Amino acid sequence: MPALFAKIAMDRLEELLRYLVDEACGHQPGSPERQKLLTQIIRLSANKLWRESTVYYQDALQQTWLYFCRNICEGLTGQPYDSSLGSVITWLNVYLKRRLQDFYREQQRKQARTVFPNINQSRSGEASEIIDPIDNLPAEPDVPPILENVRFWAEKDEDGELRQTHIQGRPQVNCQVLILKRLPPEVSWKELSAEFGLPVSTLSSFYQRQCIPRLRKFAEKEGYL
Numbered sequence: 001m002p003a004l005f006a007k008i009a010m011d012r013l014e015e016l017l018r019y020l021v022d023e024a025c026g027h028q029p030g031s032p033e034r035q036k037l038l039t040q041i042i043r044l045s046a047n048k049l050w051r052e053s054t055v056y057y058q059d060a061l062q063q064t065w066l067y068f069c070r071n072i073c074e075g076l077t078g079q080p081y082d083s084s085l086g087s088v089i090t091w092l093n094v095y096l097k098r099r100l101q102d103f104y105r106e107q108q109r110k111q112a113r114t115v116f117p118n119i120n121q122s123r124s125g126e127a128s129e130i131i132d133p134i135d136n137l138p139a140e141p142d143v144p145p146i147l148e149n150v151r152f153w154a155e156k157d158e159d160g161e162l163r164q165t166h167i168q169g170r171p172q173v174n175c176q177v178l179i180l181k182r183l184p185p186e187v188s189w190k191e192l193s194a195e196f197g198l199p200v201s202t203l204s205s206f207y208q209r210q211c212i213p214r215l216r217k218f219a220e221k222e223g224y225l
Helices: 002-025 032-046 057-071 088-115 145-156 175-182 189-196 200-222
Strands: 170-174
Touching: 002 032, 002 088, 032 057, 032 088, 032 145, 057 088, 057 145, 145 175, 145 200, 170 175, 170 189, 175 200, 189 200
Parallel strands: none
Antiparallel strands: none
């Protein structure tokens, strides 16, 4: 019986989400009406998404919400959501898992380069150029209102908490800087490591422990989560 009740509840949730999507897409992009409905969809969907305890999960989740905002109606960076192919939650989970796979593969490539530093050298002994396909992607379209709100919040930092929360002895490497740099189109951890002269693990760990909780607190306050 508990399983039956859970299925009924899930069916009702998916039906509600389909209704909210139809309503949201009936309003103009960027309008307060659409923004309010998208926020409701995010709040209702968030706890149903795939979860795992990997260090890159929050980055993958952030990309998923960005994908949601851009493609739930118009399909700005991909195929728009089609309710006939599945529920909103299924659609989001498929994208989220793909991004997690991308992060996993990238982590494996980085580990391989560390273990086998000479693997990318040519026969002549000179290092061959490594071309990252991400570098060839077109520029990102306009950032949706949710991301703009996050950017405005971080830049303003009214109480100074984001600026004051920094890596020990490195006040310039603080939550305000890292949150802004990790907003899409995000600066890679490798680039940040080179910029600040700190290991990727140090930056990523600080971001997960100090910046993500503050970002989540803001998102919950605004009703995004």
